[in-house]
Amino acid sequence: MTLTQAKGHFYKQYLKLFKAAGEWEFILVYPLVHLFSMGFLSAFVGGEDSARVALTYMFVGAFSWNFYVLAQKGITYGILHEIWSDSVKHLATAPAGIIDFIIGNGAYSLLSGLMAWLLMYLCAKIFFAFDIFAGGPVIVLGLIGLWLYGMAEGLIVNAIMLLKGPEYMSITWIITGIVMVTSAVYYPLSILPEPIRTAASILPTTHAIESIRQAILGGNPIAPGINAVVLGVAYLLVASFVFSKSLTRSKQNGTILRL
Amino acid sequence: MSIVQVLKLKKSFGDFKAVNEISFEVEKGEIFGVLGPNGAGKSTTLNMLATLIEPTGGTAIINGFDIKKDTKKVQEIIGLCTSSTKFFWDFNAIEILNYYAMLYDLDSGARKRRIASLIERFEITEFQNKKFAELSTGMKQKIALAKSLINKPKVWFLDEPTNGLDLEVSKTVRKVIRDTVKEENTTVLLTSHHLSEVEELSKRIALINKGELVVVGSIKQVKEGLNFFDTIHFTLAKQSDATQLEFIKKIDGFEYMRVDETRVLVRARSPQKLIGKLINGLENKNVKIYDLEIKRASLEDAFLKLIKGGSSSK
Ligand SMILES: Nc1ncnc2c1ncn2[C@@H]1O[C@H](COP(=O)(O)OP(=O)(O)O)[C@@H](O)[C@H]1O
Ligand SMILES: [Mg+2]
Numbered sequence: 160m161t162l163t164q165a166k167g168h169f170y171k172q173y174l175k176l177f178k179a180a181g182e183w184e185f186i187l188v189y190p191l192v193h194l195f196s197m198g199f200l201s202a203f204v205g206g207e208d209s210a211r212v213a214l215t216y217m218f219v220g221a222f223s224w225n226f227y228v229l230a231q232k233g234i235t236y237g238i239l240h241e242i243w244s245d246s247v248k249h250l251a252t253a254p255a256g257i258i259d260f261i262i263g264n265g266a267y268s269l270l271s272g273l274m275a276w277l278l279m280y281l282c283a284k285i286f287f288a289f290d291i292f293a294g295g296p297v298i299v300l301g302l303i304g305l306w307l308y309g310m311a312e313g314l315i316v317n318a319i320m321l322l323k324g325p326e327y328m329s330i331t332w333i334i335t336g337i338v339m340v341t342s343a344v345y346y347p348l349s350i351l352p353e354p355i356r357t358a359a360s361i362l363p364t365t366h367a368i369e370s371i372r373q374a375i376l377g378g379n380p381i382a383p384g385i386n387a388v389v390l391g392v393a394y395l396l397v398a399s400f401v402f403s404k405s406l407t408r409s410k411q412n413g414t415i416l417r418l
Numbered sequence: 419m420s421i422v423q424v425l426k427l428k429k430s431f432g433d434f435k436a437v438n439e440i441s442f443e444v445e446k447g448e449i450f451g452v453l454g455p456n457g458a459g460k461s462t463t464l465n466m467l468a469t470l471i472e473p474t475g476g477t478a479i480i481n482g483f484d485i486k487k488d489t490k491k492v493q494e495i496i497g498l499c500t501s502s503t504k505f506f507w508d509f510n511a512i513e514i515l516n517y518y519a520m521l522y523d524l525d526s527g528a529r530k531r532r533i534a535s536l537i538e539r540f541e542i543t544e545f546q547n548k549k550f551a552e553l554s555t556g557m558k559q560k561i562a563l564a565k566s567l568i569n570k571p572k573v574w575f576l577d578e579p580t581n582g583l584d585l586e587v588s589k590t591v592r593k594v595i596r597d598t599v600k601e602e603n604t605t606v607l608l609t610s611h612h613l614s615e616v617e618e619l620s621k622r623i624a625l626i627n628k629g630e631l632v633v634v635g636s637i638k639q640v641k642e643g644l645n646f647f648d649t650i651h652f653t654l655a656k657q658s659d660a661t662q663l664e665f666i667k668k669i670d671g672f673e674y675m676r677v678d679e680t681r682v683l684v685r686a687r688s689p690q691k692l693i694g695k696l697i698n699g700l701e702n703k704n705v706k707i708y709d710l711e712i713k714r715a716s717l718e719d720a721f722l723k724l725i726k727g728g729s730s731s732k
Pocket of ligand 2 (some may be wrong): 460
């Protein structure tokens with residue numbers, strides 16, 4: 160593992176950003192679509208005060224959601240671009256390891272997530288007088304939790320694609336769908352029925368979003384923030400292991416040749 | 419010194435044995451040819467040596483490193499290039515080479531130098547800023563070859579590198595292979611079904627068929643091993659002279675003769691030695707001939723014979 164090798168992965172993603180128009184969808188289009196639809200929705204529901212709280216819930220949800228999706232996408236597209244261009248074998252025979260892959264693509268995940276955040280921050284501020292940074296620097300904990308978990312999920316999707324083929328990319332949408340409902344992205348955890356609430360408690364996203372929300376609403380963001388980071392690290396470690404095993408398996412049974 | 423030792427290498431896909439316990443050695447600095455019909459297991463062998471897939475059994479030692487245990491060390495000192503190699507279609511040559519140079523841990527100075535030298539060697543300059551998707555097959559293959567040399571590999575695996583290229587580009591590719599071996603002291607393992615290409619580049623070859631190693635050795639040894647020799651051809655001025663040719667069978671090194679009206683074919687272990695006696699004999703017997711020529715047994719013929727043998731033994 161070296162910095163240059165990690166940089167190689169980042170370099171590829173960075174170039175793709177300026178070459179593949181589709182890249183901007185995730186950074187420009189979806190975040191703003193979320194932001195504006197949530198903004199108008201919360202203006203529509205409730206009176207003045209409760210509308211403000213609803214807006215916070217929905218905006219924290221939209222900000223967090225897009226950050227996590229971009230973290231996940233950075234890792235998944237690290238492989239997917241290669242599969243689409245039929246160049247996986249170059250990657251699979253290069254001496255850059257899995258850690259280089261995670262660091263390089265993870266750095267790009269972070270960059271793209273922050274770019275989306277900047278854009279959303281400006282629009283939320285200008286059009287809805289909402290400041291995501293009102294809670295102070297403590298929201299970094301939640302962001303790290305989202306980032307780590309997003310990368311972990313990306314690695315799991317990669318592991319599946321290495322063994323089953325790129326069609327399985329669509330698994331992503333199933334997982335993100337489940338995560339969206341379960342981790343109480345747009346509403347308080349207490350609204351969820353009991354069994355789902357238990358499932359929610361083991362997802363880093365639940366804690367991360369709760370932490371960012373608490374920071375803005377003046378509650379306690381530290382405890383959920385730390386939970387999010389610790390869980391995020393655990394998920395990432397497990398996912399890295401799974402990804403590495405799946406790469407070995409793919410080289411053993413030859414599926415790597417057919418990607 | 420053997421830089422590559424292939425030791426009972428084996429690969430199964432499910433129940434199917436694609437490569438079955440093959441062993442051979444490659445000397446440092448040589449261009450070693452791996453030949454065999456389609457589906458013989460050539461690519462599978464190279465892919466295992468290049469760490470793209472894992473062997474089911476056996477292993478190989480490359481420059482002292484075991485492909486199974488020291489995979490990363492092996493990856494650092496090898497390059498793999500196949501035919502119709504693809505890269506990101508929206509990247510240009512410089513970007514492609516830069517990307518891989520980083521994955522091979524070349525620092526920024528080393529990247530610049532290596533890429534500049536490869537671009538010169540492969541004459542990439544004029545299209546270096548064009549998207550990969552917009553390039554001709556020949557240009558694409560030049561980039562593929564350059565990429566596979568980005569880390570100055572000690573062992574260079576080439577899987578049918580001129581497949582699908584026109585004659586001129588193929589010639590350039592062969593020249594670059596020879597030059598690289600000379601300049602960088604690289605060892606090459608080359609598969610090809612252009613047999614003449616292997617004959618031109620390699621001294622030693624391995625023939626594989628249906629996953630089994632048939633024979634390994636110098637091209638001369640392989641031809642002899644397959645009982646395939648150079649032939650002498652000539653035409654008789656008078657067909658009636660055909661009866662006068664029996665003496666040829668008694669000449670040293672004679673293998674086989676066929677007379678087809680006035681056309682005569684003689685197969686011999688060493689026709690260059692036999693031909694003097696043959697001409698003398700014909701003169702003594704007053705047999706007039708014309709169109710005398712020696713046809714060298716091509717590997718192509720040996721190869722076709724092998725495949726025919728292979729399929730008839732089913
Ligand atoms: N990934 C794979 N899965 C299953 N069978 C394979 C795979 N790769 C190659 N094979 C089979 O292994 C045999 C050898 O293939 P290959 O090494 O590509 O032959 P060659 O390069 O000599 O033409 C073929 O019968 C091929 O169908
Ligand atoms: Mg092949």
